[in-house]
Amino acid sequence: MVSNALLIDLYELTMAAAFLEQGRGSDTATFDLYFRHNPFRGGYAIAAGLEDAVRALVDLRFTPDDTAYLASLRSPNGAALFRPEFLRYLSGFRFRGTVRGIPEGTVVFPREPLLQVRGNLVECQIAETILLCHINFQTLIATKAARIWEAANHGAVIEFGLRRAQGPDGAMSASRASFIGGASATSNVRGAERYGISPKGTHAHSFVQAFESELEAFRAFARSFTDDCVLLVDTYDVLRSGVPNAITVGKELEKSGHRLAGIRIDSGDLAFLSQHARSLLDAAGLGYVRIVVSNDLDEYVISNIISEGGRIDVWGVGTNLVTGAGEGGGALGGVYKMVEHNGRPKIKLSGNPEKMTNPGVKRVHRFFSNGWMEADALADDSEVLSGDGVLIIDPNNPLRRKKVAPSLRVELLEDIVRGGRLTYEFPSLACIRQRRTEELARLHESYRRLHNPHEYKVGLTHTLWQQKEQMLNEETV
Amino acid sequence: MVSNALLIDLYELTMAAAFLEQGRGSDTATFDLYFRHNPFRGGYAIAAGLEDAVRALVDLRFTPDDTAYLASLRSPNGAALFRPEFLRYLSGFRFRGTVRGIPEGTVVFPREPLLQVRGNLVECQIAETILLCHINFQTLIATKAARIWEAANHGAVIEFGLRRAQGPDGAMSASRASFIGGASATSNVRGAERYGISPKGTHAHSFVQAFESELEAFRAFARSFTDDCVLLVDTYDVLRSGVPNAITVGKELEKSGHRLAGIRIDSGDLAFLSQHARSLLDAAGLGYVRIVVSNDLDEYVISNIISEGGRIDVWGVGTNLVTGAGEGGGALGGVYKMVEHNGRPKIKLSGNPEKMTNPGVKRVHRFFSNGWMEADALADDSEVLSGDGVLIIDPNNPLRRKKVAPSLRVELLEDIVRGGRLTYEFPSLACIRQRRTEELARLHESYRRLHNPHEYKVGLTHTLWQQKEQMLNEETV
Numbered sequence: 001m002v003s004n005a006l007l008i009d010l011y012e013l014t015m016a017a018a019f020l021e022q023g024r025g026s027d028t029a030t031f032d033l034y035f036r037h038n039p040f041r042g043g044y045a046i047a048a049g050l051e052d053a054v055r056a057l058v059d060l061r062f063t064p065d066d067t068a069y070l071a072s073l074r075s076p077n078g079a080a081l082f083r084p085e086f087l088r089y090l091s092g093f094r095f096r097g098t099v100r101g102i103p104e105g106t107v108v109f110p111r112e113p114l115l116q117v118r119g120n121l122v123e124c125q126i127a128e129t130i131l132l133c134h135i136n137f138q139t140l141i142a143t144k145a146a147r148i149w150e151a152a153n154h155g156a157v158i159e160f161g162l163r164r165a166q167g168p169d170g171a172m173s174a175s176r177a178s179f180i181g182g183a184s185a186t187s188n189v190r191g192a193e194r195y196g197i198s199p200k201g202t203h204a205h206s207f208v209q210a211f212e213s214e215l216e217a218f219r220a221f222a223r224s225f226t227d228d229c230v231l232l233v234d235t236y237d238v239l240r241s242g243v244p245n246a247i248t249v250g251k252e253l254e255k256s257g258h259r260l261a262g263i264r265i266d267s268g269d270l271a272f273l274s275q276h277a278r279s280l281l282d283a284a285g286l287g288y289v290r291i292v293v294s295n296d297l298d299e300y301v302i303s304n305i306i307s308e309g310g311r312i313d314v315w316g317v318g319t320n321l322v323t324g325a326g327e328g329g330g331a332l333g334g335v336y337k338m339v340e341h342n343g344r345p346k347i348k349l350s351g352n353p354e355k356m357t358n359p360g361v362k363r364v365h366r367f368f369s370n371g372w373m374e375a376d377a378l379a380d381d382s383e384v385l386s387g388d389g390v391l392i393i394d395p396n397n398p399l400r401r402k403k404v405a406p407s408l409r410v411e412l413l414e415d416i417v418r419g420g421r422l423t424y425e426f427p428s429l430a431c432i433r434q435r436r437t438e439e440l441a442r443l444h445e446s447y448r449r450l451h452n453p454h455e456y457k458v459g460l461t462h463t464l465w466q467q468k469e470q471m472l473n474e475e476t477v
Numbered sequence: 478m479v480s481n482a483l484l485i486d487l488y489e490l491t492m493a494a495a496f497l498e499q500g501r502g503s504d505t506a507t508f509d510l511y512f513r514h515n516p517f518r519g520g521y522a523i524a525a526g527l528e529d530a531v532r533a534l535v536d537l538r539f540t541p542d543d544t545a546y547l548a549s550l551r552s553p554n555g556a557a558l559f560r561p562e563f564l565r566y567l568s569g570f571r572f573r574g575t576v577r578g579i580p581e582g583t584v585v586f587p588r589e590p591l592l593q594v595r596g597n598l599v600e601c602q603i604a605e606t607i608l609l610c611h612i613n614f615q616t617l618i619a620t621k622a623a624r625i626w627e628a629a630n631h632g633a634v635i636e637f638g639l640r641r642a643q644g645p646d647g648a649m650s651a652s653r654a655s656f657i658g659g660a661s662a663t664s665n666v667r668g669a670e671r672y673g674i675s676p677k678g679t680h681a682h683s684f685v686q687a688f689e690s691e692l693e694a695f696r697a698f699a700r701s702f703t704d705d706c707v708l709l710v711d712t713y714d715v716l717r718s719g720v721p722n723a724i725t726v727g728k729e730l731e732k733s734g735h736r737l738a739g740i741r742i743d744s745g746d747l748a749f750l751s752q753h754a755r756s757l758l759d760a761a762g763l764g765y766v767r768i769v770v771s772n773d774l775d776e777y778v779i780s781n782i783i784s785e786g787g788r789i790d791v792w793g794v795g796t797n798l799v800t801g802a803g804e805g806g807g808a809l810g811g812v813y814k815m816v817e818h819n820g821r822p823k824i825k826l827s828g829n830p831e832k833m834t835n836p837g838v839k840r841v842h843r844f845f846s847n848g849w850m851e852a853d854a855l856a857d858d859s860e861v862l863s864g865d866g867v868l869i870i871d872p873n874n875p876l877r878r879k880k881v882a883p884s885l886r887v888e889l890l891e892d893i894v895r896g897g898r899l900t901y902e903f904p905s906l907a908c909i910r911q912r913r914t915e916e917l918a919r920l921h922e923s924y925r926r927l928h929n930p931h932e933y934k935v936g937l938t939h940t941l942w943q944q945k946e947q948m949l950n951e952e953t954v
Contacts, residue, residue, distance in 0.1 A: 004645065004667075006666040006667035006670055007639065007645050007648070007665070007666070007667045008639075008665075008666050008667075009637070009639055009640065009664040009665065009666070009678050010664050010666050010669075010676045010677060010678030011664065011678030011679050011680055011681060012678075013666065013678075014678060014679060014680060014698075014701075014702060015680045015681065015683070015684045017701055017702075018680070018684070018697055018698050018700075018701035018702065019684075019687065021700070021701045022697040022700065022701065024687060024697075027687060029683075029687065031683070056645075069666075069670045070666075073676065075702070075703075075704045075705045076704050076705055076738065077703075077704040077735075079704065081702075081705070121687055124683075125681075125683065128640075128681075129639050129640050130645075132640035132641070133639055133640050133641075133642060133644065133645055133648060134644065134645075136640060136641055137641075137642070137643050137644050137647070138644075160486070162484065162485075162486055162606050162610055163486065163605075163606050163609035163610050163613060163811075164609070164610075164613055164614075164808040164809075164810070164811075165610060165614070165643065165647075166614050166642065166643030166644070166646075166647030166650065166651065166799075166800070167610065167611065167614050167615075167643070167646045167647050167649070167650035167651075168481065168484050168533075168607075168610055168611075168646055169643075169644045169645055169646025169647060169649075170614070170642075170643030170644050170646060170647035170650075171484065171610060172644070172646075173643065173644035173647075174643065174644075187486040187487050187488065188484070188485075188486065189483040189484070189485050189486070189487050189490065189546075189547075190481075190483035190484045190485075192487075193483055193546045199487045199550065200487060201486050201487030201488030201489075201490075201491060202488050202491060203488055203491060203492045203495070204488060204492065204602075204605075205814070205815070205825050206492070206506075206508070206601075206602065206814065206815040207492045207495070207496075209815045209818060209823045209825060210496070210501060210504060210506065210598055210815065210818055220495055220499040220501075221491075221492075221495050223495075223498070223499065224491075224494055224495035224498045224499065225491060225494075225495065225552070225558075226552075226554075227552045227553050227554040227556065228552045228553055228558070235825060235826070236826055236952065237826075258554075261553070267827060267828075267829070267832065268828060319807070319808045319810070320807075322643075323643070323800070323807045323808050325807040325808065329807075330796070330797075330800045330802040330806075330807060331641040331796045331800050331802065332641075333641070333796070334640075334641075337682070337683065338682070338683040338686045338687065341686060341687055346686045348682050348686060348712060349712070349713055349714070350744060351744075351745060352744070355744065475713065
């Protein structure tokens with residue numbers, strides 16, 4: 001594997017150099033990695049990317065080539081940007097700190113630390129970029145996949161995005177996160193191989209164009225793939241040509257003891273076309289033939305097609321899934337903020353309340369009532385929550401408070417890395433996917449709906465709020 | 478380098494298998510790779526990704542591990558999905574066809590083949606996914622960068638996107654394409670190293686938080702980086718704390734013979750804050766200190782800040798640049814369509830005129846008048862264009878026609894690969910970037926503006942149009 005230590009924003013290295021040179025190298029700190037808004041204007045997110053992020057961090061080493069490159073960088077005055085002592089430090093660098101994290105597949109909300117990184121200032125800072133890069137993207141895509149899976153009424157979703165992804169590796173991360181979020185297969189063969197996902201795909205319009213007629217093309221494809229033949233029926237005309245030809249081939253397959261697996265429609269009015277295709281197939285005795293659709297699908301289009309009576313068995317979703325497209329999408333705005341330094345809580349002020357940080361080393365508690373997630377609390381690390389009602393206070397507006405009297409409480413952050421060593425056994429992707437299914441089943445529909453979802457409550461405990469308020473008073477200029 | 482042969486949509490392989498099994502393995506074909514709409518509702522795009530796409534194609538090999546994985550895939554009936562003969566074919570596969578392409582950094586428009594791939598049906602099909610993956614993403618990002626660079630009045634733009642990119646490799650491709658399009662530096666150290674871009678970055682809020690006071694933090698950073706010290710001034714309050722402290726440090730640097738390089742503002746009203754910061758700096762005799770801004774910038778925000786009188790020297794753009802965000806963005810909808818088969822032109826019909834393909838092997842001609850790009854024509858490969866006026870016909874609506882009487886005509890497609898071998902010397906990124914600058918200088922402002930740009934004319938020659946019309950008549954069901 002190619003060294004990834006240079007996959008880092010330069011400012012992590014300039015800060016690290018300055019910390020060391022100014023005698024701050026052994027200061028300790030805690031950083032929270034969190035996001036401020038649910039993506040897609042939705043009511044939740046699905047945590048993903050933890051394993052890739054943490055493995056990148058614990059394996060992070062600066063090779064001789066890396067430090068040689070850094071040694072070549074120059075300041076405007078021509079002097080070396082980095083001093084030799086710093087480059088020697090980097091040569092021996094490895095992350096020796098602590099990471100706690102929320103497991104992949106968990107339903108998460110704004111302001112909750114998905115990762116909590118503790119260590120010396122330098123290692124915490126060097127960790128920042130690579131952690132954000134993995135967590136931001138995979139959480140975005142897992143969330144998009146979950147929304148699509150929900151819109152499809154938990155039906156079959158295939159991720160078709162390799163050609164529209166952000167380069168090859170963007171496609172790989174997208175295949176992984178899509179599977180966590182709800183896709184059950186991918187067109188990306190490498191993604192399927194690496195992650196143990198089922199690869200899917202049949203043929204394109206070009207296959208039909210390469211034969212004298214659509215029927216001849218369908219027959220040719222069916223001869224090669226007798227038992228998983230899905231025919232693309234929209235090269236010429238879906239209902240006048242594609243479906244009738246598919247029925248002809250379906251009946252021929254039956255005679256030789258096989259079954260046509262499906263048809264795919266890739267253009268036009270998918271609700272209308274699928275209804276009529278279904279009727280034609282059923283009338284021909286091919287009720288078992290499945291209807292696959294594709295063409296710029298997303299959760300809203302899928303929801304509309306279903307409400308218009310579309311008869312779809314499988315949804316192929318590409319671009320909008322792997323790029324996390326849509327209002328409030330495109331990127332998860334995850335940030336990485338210092339919340340503690342040498343044992344003292346730290347705050348960053350802002351004129352915008354939601355950009356203020358929540359100081360202190362935290363735990364994340366989730367409260368359940370009658371099996372449903374009710375609210376989450378950010379508590380001080382050492383705080384003992386009472387068994388009775390817990391008061392939580394909105395960190396963005398302390399006028400908003402809620403008393404939670406739960407029947408069940410769990411903590412979300414788990415130990416992942418201690419002293420630079422993995423102490424966590426990463427679950428299989430199948431387990432992560434299963435976790436996501438179970439988590440969504442405990443989140444009430446009002447938080448899951450596409451339009452104007454309820455805002456799930458994530459508050460500070462009174463202790464944490466008092467600490468924040470005190471710092472606010474002290475730090476205000 | 479990891480084998481990339483499996484970075485392919487499964488359907489390319491099922492089609493390839495069926496072509497071979499049905500005796501079509503030596504059929505020849507031509508495929509065009511093009512997009513249908515300019516990204517971002519803009520008036521142009523910047524071609525990018527050619528080198529990565531073509532190198533991936535000519536280096537594409539199926540390793541024993543790759544074919545072993547493919548051999549493990551099963552049909553629903555339990556039989557192997559692929560037959561041993563096909564897997565043996567893949568083991569010996571390499572691309573032996575021909576590729577023509579439009580050089581990176583060229584201004585391009587919808588419906589123009591950015592790549593033209595010729596070869597046997599199987600190799601053309603196997604090429605599809607990886608070509609689209611590279612060209613779609615890099616063209617999107619180079620175009621976004623060009624729009625941002627234009628909005629910034631060709632000022633300094635730094636790409637800051639690693640943490641919000643689509644995984645590590647998405648970030649690398651984004652750094653490359655951003656540089657082509659107009660960014661002059663990147664925060665991504667690996668991207669800087671691999672592509673020879675200048676790496677940039679200073680410090681984050683956490684650096685300030687790690688010291689007792691902002692002033693102490695600024696002094697510490699300035700001691701380590703005397704000549705390229707850019708101070709982040711918005712941790713507490715830009716005008717009441719950050720800028721005054723930066724001025725103090727700037728004056729101290731002057732006393733030791735150095736100069737404060739800049740300040741960075743990362744939140745708030747950037748037009749207002751930059752104007753006041755400029756006044757404070759100038760009044761202190763620090764007129765040379767540059768003002769860097771960041772915080773969810775894109776071409777529209779930059780354009781607004783400038784029109785409101787913002788005093789900005791350097792624009793740091795992250796998320797919106799590397800994800801190609803914005804209306805009409807997120808992905809370039811590049812497609813790869815068969816236009817010729819065994820010497821005969823091929824068409825794909827659609828109820829939607831813009832989704833019909835333009836049949837035949839083509840050349841792309843660009844006409845200039847008085848130094849400006851005037852229009853482009855898609856012509857038949859063998860067609861000799863007259864020196865006088867050339868009639869071009871809108872492929873989406875043949876009622877729209879234009880006579881072009883150019884002073885200069887050039888052809889855009891160049892030979893890149895012949896018989897599977899590279900015949901093209903890829904230019905350096907600096908040359909590609911220079912080409913993009915020159916190209917944009919010859920595209921009239923009416924096509925470059927952000928809002929409602931003119932539509933640049935790309936038409937079929939009369940010969941190509943007649944061919945399309947004839948096929949339309951023949952193929953209509």
